[in-house]
Amino acid sequence: MSPDRSQLPLPDPETTGPDAVEQFDIAELGRLLKEHRGPLSLRQAAAEAGVSFSTLTRVEAGAQPDLATFTRLCAWLGVSPSRFFTPTATRQVSPLDQAITHLHADPRLTDDAANKISSVLRDLYDALAKEAVPAAPALACHLRAASVLRPGVPQRLADLLTDMNTELERLVEAGEL
Numbered sequence: 001m002s003p004d005r006s007q008l009p010l011p012d013p014e015t016t017g018p019d020a021v022e023q024f025d026i027a028e029l030g031r032l033l034k035e036h037r038g039p040l041s042l043r044q045a046a047a048e049a050g051v052s053f054s055t056l057t058r059v060e061a062g063a064q065p066d067l068a069t070f071t072r073l074c075a076w077l078g079v080s081p082s083r084f085f086t087p088t089a090t091r092q093v094s095p096l097d098q099a100i101t102h103l104h105a106d107p108r109l110t111d112d113a114a115n116k117i118s119s120v121l122r123d124l125y126d127a128l129a130k131e132a133v134p135a136a137p138a139l140a141c142h143l144r145a146a147s148v149l150r151p152g153v154p155q156r157l158a159d160l161l162t163d164m165n166t167e168l169e170r171l172v173e174a175g176e177l
Contacts (some may be wrong), residue, residue, distance in 0.1 A: 023086045029073065030060045036077050049076035082164050096125045 033056065037045040046056040050072045059065050065073065074081045093101075099121060103114045171177040 024064065025084045025086060026059075026062055026064055029065075029070075029084050030062055032077055032079070033060050033073065049073055080164070082161060082168075085161070096121065096129075 033045075037060075040048070042057055042060075043053045046053045049056065051059075051069050055065065055069055056073075059069070059073065070081065074083075100114075100118045103109060103117055103121075104111075106114065109117070168177065
């Protein structure tokens with residue numbers, strides 16, 4: 001029989017799941033834009049980058065660009081968009097913990113009933129679950145323009161970022177970075 005885990009804290013939905021996203025380093029983008037612009041005026045740099053003068057001014061000052069502008073600015077800077085994202089540390093929630101969270105949230109169950117069902121679930125899970133290889137971390141991207149992207153683009157962007165993350169992890173593990 002497994003130890004009693006009914007007193008463990010429930011997973012916090014605010015810090016787990018698909019809503020946990022990477023941090024976008026807008027200050028680094030603004031700094032690199034100013035550095036790359038050098039002696040060019042804002043108007044000249046904006047024309048070179050393919051964005052409006054006012055947009056370049058706002059982004060240099062710390063405003064978050066839309067996805068198309070962000071992509072153009074990264075191309076002008078000659079850097080990968082992934083340079084500006086820092087993954088947040090999120091705690092992975094197991095399917096068992098998710099099920100137990102739902103049981104405790106069910107208004108039809110008393111605390112005692114939810115604890116009893118949770119105990120049975122834990123015992124069954126411990127007895128039958130196989131050791132799993134941890135899945136690759138899910139990457140999410142949040143930019144202002146995400147709501148206006150064409151269908152399929154957010155998934156392709158997430159796939160691209162996941163591939164980049166996997167390759168970076170491989171390079172770090174191989175000692176190449």
